[in-house]
Amino acid sequence: MTTISEQDIDALDQFLQERCEDTNGFFSVEMLDGYLCALHVCAQPLAPDQWLPPIWGEGFEFRSVEERDAMSERVLSLWEDVGTRVGAAAEGREEECMPLIAAAPDMEDMDPERTDEFLGLAWAMGFSIAIDLATDAWDEMCDRIEGLGEDLDQIDELMMIGTEDDNSPAITLARRMEILEIIPGLLGALEAHRLDGRKSN
Numbered sequence: 001m002t003t004i005s006e007q008d009i010d011a012l013d014q015f016l017q018e019r020c021e022d023t024n025g026f027f028s029v030e031m032l033d034g035y036l037c038a039l040h041v042c043a044q045p046l047a048p049d050q051w052l053p054p055i056w057g058e059g060f061e062f063r064s065v066e067e068r069d070a071m072s073e074r075v076l077s078l079w080e081d082v083g084t085r086v087g088a089a090a091e092g093r094e095e096e097c098m099p100l101i102a103a104a105p106d107m108e109d110m111d112p113e114r115t116d117e118f119l120g121l122a123w124a125m126g127f128s129i130a131i132d133l134a135t136d137a138w139d140e141m142c143d144r145i146e147g148l149g150e151d152l153d154q155i156d157e158l159m160m161i162g163t164e165d166d167n168s169p170a171i172t173l174a175r176r177m178e179i180l181e182i183i184p185g186l187l188g189a190l191e192a193h194r195l196d197g198r199k200s201n
Contacts, residue, residue, distance in 0.1 A: 003084055004077040009100070012074040016055075025057025026126065032075070033100040034126030036082045041190035042130070043197055044137035048076075051133060089188025090195065097184040099123050112174035115162060119176040124158035145193060151186050154179045 013029040021027040026035065032055060039051055055075065062068035089097035101120055104110070110117060131138050131152075142149045158179055162170030 003080040004074065008074045008077060012071065012078070015071055020055070020057050020060060023057025023060040025060055026055050028102065028122050029078070030100055030102045031122040031126040032078065033082065034123035034128075035130045036079050036126075037086065037099065037187055038127040038130030039133075040079070040082050040086055041187055041194055042134050042137055043141055043194055044134045046133060051130070054129060054133075086187045086191040089184050090191040092188070094184035094188055097187055099180065099183050101180065110173055112177075113172050115170040115172055117173045117176075118158075118161055118170075119173060120158040120180050121161065124155050127155055128159065141190070141193070145189070148190075151182065154182065 009029055012032070016026050016028055016032065019025075026032050035051075035055070039046060052072070052075065056062075062071070085097040088094075099120075101123055103119060104117065107117075107119070138152075142152070157171055158176060160169070160171050
């Protein structure tokens with residue numbers, strides 16, 4: 001069951017696009033979803049005052065208290081939705097943990113070998129930013145969880161768009177779809193690991 005409405009997702013997405021991109025904040029709900037997913041399954045919890053500011057960007061100012069409260073509430077609703085989804089995946093219901101990816105309406109008709117359709121790019125960017133907030137915790141998780149490093153490398157592939165020498169060549173649409181298919185299982189496994197860690201403590 002979702003804990004955030006489509007209307008709130010659309011309003012939050014529009015706000016990020018129109019207000020936060022200029023302050024180097026997040027530019028879409030897809031990016032925010034990747035960010036919150038990584039935060040949620042991380043073994044080291046972070047307080048909201050640590051992870052909320054990067055969303056809005058450096059020097060960002062809300063126009064009113066009402067605007068701040070409304071947008072913060074929407075972010076927290078998405079946070080709860082992410083928690084519900086990764087929890088379902090941890091219980092084996094991976095089909096309920098699909099990432100919020102903005103796909104083109106004609107995606108199914110596209111050539112799978114094309115390299116100019118960056119499906120999952122924003123999600124991977126958000127995921128990567130969250131990892132950077134707790135690098136020691138993620139390094140320790142990679143040491144403990146077999147294959148996690150390789151899985152994270154695959155998510156990094158989604159950021160390969162072929163515009164720089166060290167970020168080339170761009171991967172195909174087919175490869176992007178292949179990587180996105182592993183994400184629900186990965187999130188479920190990480191959430192199960194996080195919960196097991198809490199029990200042992």
